[in-house]
Amino acid sequence: MTSPDDTSAGQLAQYAVQAPADYPVDFEADVVLRDGATARLRPITPSDADLLVEFYARVSEQSKYYRFFAPYPQLSDRDVARFTQVDYHDRLALIVTVGNEMIGVGRYERTGRRTAEVAFLIEDAHQGRGLGQLLLEHLAQAARENGITRFVAEVLPDNRKMITVFTEAGYKVAREFEDGVIMVEFDIAPTDTSFGVMQAREQRSEALSIARLLTPASVAVIGASRREGTIGNALLRNLRDSGFSGRMYAINADTSAEDFEGVPVYPTIRDVPDTVDLVIVAIRADKVADVVLDCAAKGVRGLVVVSSGFAEVGDEGRKLQRQLVGLARSYGMRVIGPNALGLINTAAGVSLNATLSPTMPSRGRVAFFCQSGALGVPILADMATRGVGLSSFVSAGNRADVSGNDLMQFWYSDEATEVVLLYLESLGNPRKFSRVARRLAGRKPVVALKSGRATQGVPVGQLVRRSKLPAATIDSMFRQSGLIGVDTTGELFDVAQLLAHQPLPKGRRVAIVSNSDALTLLALDTMAEVGLQVAGEPRNLSPDAAAADFGAALAEVFADERVHSVVVIYTPPVQSGGAEVAAVLAAAAAGSDKPVVSTFLASRSVPKELQVPDGDGGAARGSIPSFLNPQYAVGALAKATQYAEWRRRSDSGVPDLPDVNTSGAEDFVAEYLQRHPKGADLDDSDRQLLLSFYGISVLPAFPVLSADEAVARAADLGFEVILKATAEQWRMRPDLADIWRHIHDEDDMRAAWGEMTRTFGVASDPGRAQFVVQKMAPVGVPVVISALEDVSFGPVVTFGLSGVATDLLGDRSYRMPPLTTRDAAEMVREVRAAPLLYGYRGTDPADIAAIENLLHRVSRLTLDLEEVVKLDLRSILVAIQGATVLDAAIRIAPNEKPRQDTPVRRLT
Known part of the structure; x- marks a missing residue:
């Protein structure tokens, strides 16, 4: 080259x-x-x-x-x-x-x-x-x-x-x-095969691109300095003190000394006599592009840019950031940052701390991706106090190139990593994130904390498309992908402590062994809140219970096949090390496949008494984590249980819909946009045609402007009709009856017309109510299925029961297509009003299979046709058998920003 x-x-x-x-x-x-x-x-x-x-x-x-x-x-x-x-x-x-x-x-x-x-x-x-x-x-x-x-x-x-x-x-x-x-x-x-081939190749290549960053044979710090308190000095010192096994170089124009604290110094990266794999950049933002070119000439594989002054400072910084990434990628290099804390790899034979954090974590099985540089240092310190060792750590700052998606691809095949933690401030490519995370979660637990969910805010410097979807969309996407979502950093580490040391639960039944009635009650309350079940009565021991008492109770619960997990609470009445109790607890749990969590002397780590030592002086699998109180212990156990249930479910596929005519729909959309270049809402005939390509039919509704027209139309339909006001301001109003049902003859219709025009105050101008006559559908439960093309997430399908109360409470489920059979089933069941579909208080149960079938068809339509920016089946009656779509709205428009997770491999 x-x-x-x-x-x-x-x-x-x-x-x-x-x-x-x-x-x-x-x-x-x-x-x-x-x-x-x-x-x-x-x-x-x-x-x-x-x-x-x-x-x-x-x-x-x-x-x-x-x-x-x-x-x-x-x-x-x-x-x-x-x-x-x-x-x-x-x-x-x-x-x-x-x-x-x-x-x-x-x-x-x-x-x-x-x-x-x-x-x-x-x-x-x-x-x-x-x-x-x-x-x-x-x-x-x-x-x-x-x-x-x-x-x-x-x-x-x-x-x-x-x-x-x-x-x-x-x-x-x-x-x-x-x-x-x-x-x-x-x-x-x-095809499924071609997608599988592409995604497997994508995983291998992206994983290798990260491996090149995490396992360098040589590292140079550009901007290294002798001066205490400078970034360049801290980076060089942390790199040297971590025990990095490779070659180190300091790059600084000041070459009055042959080395900086034992590290050889050179004026430019080009002057280094050997190859350099990884470069840490700590110079002014406007000088970084020249350094990238020097690194390209040297054959450098990757850059960690800790320098600030990029997208986080405004338009000029954004230009510099785009220039940095474009130039680095064009010469074959990946970039962590800019404005990054850096990366850590604790693997034997590497021992790399290329960060601003003076804390070099102990070696462990947990990997961590953190977007926030400011949070990176306290996070590493907190993990150290909890005794959670790390395999690798990356803090990506502005995340201009390397992202959490790349790291998940690496950790999928990284044998040193068993648990993955994600602290996310934004999602640059939610569709790819969901796809990659789902694949990883099928092999290893992934615990994710997303900040800014309530506001959908994006930190300054992170150039992402801003979603307009509610925060519940992210929670649903996490569930769909098998991620363990948490709300606080404390909860993140609580779950990590459990997953790093204990097996996954095989069910929801939990036994409690405790010598504190008060703490037992806290544990029971928390279990009720998070959906865990008590296995029998709690084993409440006396406050002064001895080790033998704990041993007998523990032997019972570990032998009980009905018990899936165990919570142990030990709080001695007087100051005590609890060594004897710890010994019987460790002995009882040894070799068991039941996870154990404890509140042991109010410790918030893995107490030495409960550790199974590993070869690196840390805590191996089988060690028993302790939490400050049983609420935290049970909360972590509940998260692990939910994830274990997700893993145990047979991974369903996307159902085949043989009657779908994708090419016909694509031709229709192309022709429609020729007639409406800026996009438009489809009229009734176009809606019917487009939906028919996906096997969805809407019960015809006929607009009427007078009582005579309503009577004539009802007669054409053979009566047994409804009269409905479809104007948006009156639809689903709890104080107004917008639908008059069971119209059997002309007298019924005229009575309905007179009453509804008076109620709505439109007797002199009935057109304002937009009345329609429609054939009666079988009695059922009203539900709504919608799809929206979001600029960030792409297509998102929603489901809920129809009604103002549901709208006010936001009782909706969300999923990103394609929907598997499991996704559709969970969408129906996770809304709070779902009992109404299953024979609530003696009513007839609804046809759940019909709802799921419609969800799959809407999913397929919105996945195939990104120009369908909004689709709303806003009135569906689900009967004992079948579902009838009564009303639909569809908008087609040119997609000015194509979806980010395309059918081909690319960096976004």
Whole structure:
């Protein structure tokens, strides 16, 4: 790769694409390669002619032969013009660049109405880094958007690498051998298999990109200083004192000394004689871009930018932050920060403290991602006092590049990590967060604290899309993803203490062994609040109970198969170390698969008496955590129990809906937006048509403006109708009857008309009430299903019972599509008014399966059609059998900000 030796921050404009007017910006992406390095993927432009020629000159003769099936030593001017001048619709080429060099290109050319031929050329030095697979994913996505559904390719038989790209993409590939060439053909519609392949590759590459940051062989501190009290001095000291096993370098223009406190010093990173893997940056924000270029020239893998003065200070800082991230990614580097506290890895053979915190945690099984730099230092100190060891820790500051999503990808396969903690101030990509978290939570518990839920506030410096959804959406998304949501940092550490040392509960029944009646009552009250059940009567011992008394009671509860978890409370009446009680508790719990929590001498850690020592001097699994009071102990136990139940449920899938016509719906939406370029609310006929593509029908309602019209329409329907006022200001008013039911004949209709027009005060102008006549639906429970396209979360489906009280109380459930069968079932059951659906006080139970079926269909519609920005089935009657949709509202509009979690791999 050509070094950026002659490039300065002021020359960064050379990386801007000189694009034609129809250049598709949405096709640009920063991507992570198979080895964890980053690159830039974008459409080709005419100004890339020289870049293409230079790239082609570096490609081997064999690779050229594989591409063109004949010797092709160089490109003619005509070739260059053809390859760089594309229409981005029928002919598209995507290139991958690192720095100012092209390293790969893929293209398709339409050969039929729905078919295109696809081809690739990868520079030999970069083959094996996954470029072909990435290019295929992005070309397929672009082709689908341009109406292409099938790719074809010609491949020479001995070009095994390219054949592998096609066959391992997750599509169903057909191959034929003809005239010495393998003909490859496959549909490019996304499938469960292709999604699975993409997500597995995404996890591996993003995990490796984080591993490169956490396991450096050498670290340099740019801005290192001898002066006490400076950031540069603290960083260098913490790095040195952590016992880092690799090489360390101090970078400072002041080279009057050969070393800073034993660490060799150099004026610039380029002057370091050895390779440098990780660089910690602590200099002025306006100087960072030049340092990035120096790091690129040195081959640095990643940056930790603790410097402030970026997006958190305003527009100029935001520009510097975008420049920092764009430049670093373009040269293959990941960035933690800016304005970050840093990262820690306690692994043996690494022992890295690249943070501003003087506390080096003990080695443990808990990993922690923290967005807040200010909270990072007290969090590390608090964990140390609780005896919770860490495997790794990252505080990302402004989170301009590396995010919690990246860390979760790493911890998914990190054998040193058994429990993951997240302190989140914002969610940059909620859809990807939910998907990645759900996958991780299926393997390891993830405990998450999200600040700012009530206000949906975003800290200064974190550039994210602001959601307009209620705070309950985040709580629902956590539940859907299997995360253990908590409300305070204290609760975060309480749950971490339990999960790091004890097994997961196998059920909700809890036994209590205690020598304090008062604390037992607190435990029982808390259990009732959090839904845990008492296994038999609490074993209440006397205040002066001896170790033998505890031993006998503990032997009983551990032997009782009805007991799933155990709470032990020990508070001696006089000052006592409790060593004998601790010994019998540890002995009774040893080898048991039942989790044990305690309030032991009011300790808030893992007391030494209850520790099972590990090889690093910490507390191993089987150690018994202690909490300040039983409320905290039971609260943590409840969280672990809920997570264990989520894990035990069979992981359901997204149901197949064979009668869905996605292509018809997509064509309808495209045609509708041609008629309404700015978007509009659909009228009744368009609503019926769009919903019919997803197997949803709405009971027709017919507007009427007079009693005579109402009578005529009712007669056409054969009576047995309703008269309904649909004007928004009168719908669902508890003081006004907006629906008149059981209209059997003309007299009933005229009576209904007269009474309702008087009630609403519209006798002289009935049009204000927007009356409709509609056939009677079977009697049932009224419910509402809605979907909204949120700028941050993408599509979100909501469910609730219909009524003003439900609206006022916010009794709604929320989920992000796609919905599994379990998601839909939980949506129906978790609303507080759900008993009304199950035969409340002798009423007929509603058809729950019909509700879940509608939820799946709405989920599928809103997932397929991001231009459906709002869908509201605002009146559904669910009978004993079946559900009838009485009213719907839909709005279609251009999606100005595409969804962030796209079907292709990209950094966001």
